[in-house]
Amino acid sequence: MKTFAWGALLALVLPWAGAAERPNILFLFGDDWAWPHASCLGDPVVKTPTFDRLAREGVLFRNAHCAAPSCSPSRAAILTGQWPWRLDQGADLLTFLPARFAVYPDLLEKAGYHVGLTGKGYGPGKFPDWKHNPAGPGYKSFEEFLSKRPAGAPFCYWFGSHRPHRPYKRGCGIASGLDPAKVQVPPYLPDSPEVRSDICDYYFNVQQFDQKECAPIIAALERIGELDNTIIVMSGDNGWPFPRSKATNYDTGTHQPLAIRWGAKVKAGRVAEDFVSLSDLAPTFLEAAGLPIPASMTARSLMPVLLAAGSGQVDPTRDHVLTCMETHVPCRALDDGGLGGYPRRTIVTREFHYVRNFHAERWPAGDPKGCEVAGAQPFPAEELMRNTMAAFADIDASPSKAWLVLHRDEAEVRPLAAAALCKRPARELYDLRKDPYELLNVAEDPAYADQVKALDARLMGELMASGDPRATGEDSDRFDRYSRANTGGSPSKKQ
Numbered sequence: 001m002k003t004f005a006w007g008a009l010l011a012l013v014l015p016w017a018g019a020a021e022r023p024n025i026l027f028l029f030g031d032d033w034a035w036p037h038a039s040c041l042g043d044p045v046v047k048t049p050t051f052d053r054l055a056r057e058g059v060l061f062r063n064a065h066c067a068a069p070s071c072s073p074s075r076a077a078i079l080t081g082q083w084p085w086r087l088d089q090g091a092d093l094l095t096f097l098p099a100r101f102a103v104y105p106d107l108l109e110k111a112g113y114h115v116g117l118t119g120k121g122y123g124p125g126k127f128p129d130w131k132h133n134p135a136g137p138g139y140k141s142f143e144e145f146l147s148k149r150p151a152g153a154p155f156c157y158w159f160g161s162h163r164p165h166r167p168y169k170r171g172c173g174i175a176s177g178l179d180p181a182k183v184q185v186p187p188y189l190p191d192s193p194e195v196r197s198d199i200c201d202y203y204f205n206v207q208q209f210d211q212k213e214c215a216p217i218i219a220a221l222e223r224i225g226e227l228d229n230t231i232i233v234m235s236g237d238n239g240w241p242f243p244r245s246k247a248t249n250y251d252t253g254t255h256q257p258l259a260i261r262w263g264a265k266v267k268a269g270r271v272a273e274d275f276v277s278l279s280d281l282a283p284t285f286l287e288a289a290g291l292p293i294p295a296s297m298t299a300r301s302l303m304p305v306l307l308a309a310g311s312g313q314v315d316p317t318r319d320h321v322l323t324c325m326e327t328h329v330p331c332r333a334l335d336d337g338g339l340g341g342y343p344r345r346t347i348v349t350r351e352f353h354y355v356r357n358f359h360a361e362r363w364p365a366g367d368p369k370g371c372e373v374a375g376a377q378p379f380p381a382e383e384l385m386r387n388t389m390a391a392f393a394d395i396d397a398s399p400s401k402a403w404l405v406l407h408r409d410e411a412e413v414r415p416l417a418a419a420a421l422c423k424r425p426a427r428e429l430y431d432l433r434k435d436p437y438e439l440l441n442v443a444e445d446p447a448y449a450d451q452v453k454a455l456d457a458r459l460m461g462e463l464m465a466s467g468d469p470r471a472t473g474e475d476s477d478r479f480d481r482y483s484r485a486n487t488g489g490s491p492s493k494k495q
Helices: 002-013 049-057 071-080 104-110 142-147 193-223 278-288 381-386 399-406 414-421 446-465 478-484
Strands: 024-030 059-065 114-119 155-160 230-236 255-261 270-277 320-325 344-349 352-357 427-431
Touching: 024 193, 024 278, 049 193, 049 230, 049 255, 059 320, 071 104, 071 278, 104 114, 104 155, 104 278, 114 142, 142 155, 142 193, 155 193, 193 230, 193 399, 230 278, 270 278, 270 320, 320 446, 344 446, 352 446, 381 399, 399 414, 427 446
Parallel strands: 024 155, 024 230, 059 270, 114 155
Antiparallel strands: 059 255, 230 255, 320 344, 344 352, 352 427
């Protein structure tokens, strides 16, 4: 009763608060689906008619990035509208999101929205202090969710697919008819039959997400006549599960497909070049529903971009985006005997990507565990394909990982293995105009000294302003302690 009393009050004081005016919100979220793996983005193999339709009938964002290239912190940032470094344990993969942080589904529910989740919401981190997943109460399907909807209530629904997350049935992509000869292997991966087949397996799972899971949900919206009063967002949570992608802050780890459709409210066929973070979705949903945006939210609403008339860069202040990383898998031995992550902060502009590695002495992809980059005894291929923890545990077990590690001493593969597995300097700079795949670090090149200085000042200034412990120096290694306390409780001082 309190929920609907609050909703009735909103209808009196907020212009969007009536049930007929407030839009529904549908969030279609892929697990490990990344840019540019959609047919409308130019990929010649994967077919994504659902995403293509949303881009054609809404706005396609070409510079959208997740806040962190790891499931839990990426999702926590989306739910809270805050940078992961502000979320304490929520910055790590396997810890938990503290309940003191407000999330947009709860705020919408208090305002009269019918809220629900199917599939993967916040996770795989824990949520011991919440009554249900922070993304919403669970439902078996969209149909069940709609059947429980109170009459006249707008809804907010999160569909979290488990695709295209690994593991895959090996060879499923080629078996489905995908042609490995047409796959465009990016230059940071070795071009081998095993890798091409592995990419096809990933593409097959992307297609299942798009065609078999998302398309029926949109069709159900059309059947009930609410397609055009629904904000539909389709995206992925982090990079694809291949070496030098997921769990890294390179473009391949954070750049996400993002399309938003909202009937006649949003002019169709637009392409936005503005830099956006997926954390911007929380304040966007709240503003669309006519609700105030909490002061704690560091993200910015996308409504000005969505409601603009033309393509290109709408907001001149959206000329960059930040990304971060703390702990994906705790897989790096620390001096105190514990295991830690690989803390990073980055700033991306149209021309440059600047990276700060706060513990450059650590292995970025995880400890080799006896498998040094050169000259070590090889691991069994099946172990590297089956057991993520066998070595370099921030890279998911896969045929691509196995091939890269086992062939790392070959002349053509050695630089790719080094780029994916070897230690990094404290600072990295990539000139995106010349090096879009970010393979040549020019941070120590005197010709780029001014850019390094300016970008470092800009990055650290924004981190300081938002209270990032890595910038303020206030117990900055707390995140390593959090990663060891993954049972749902706060870590003790001894940890």
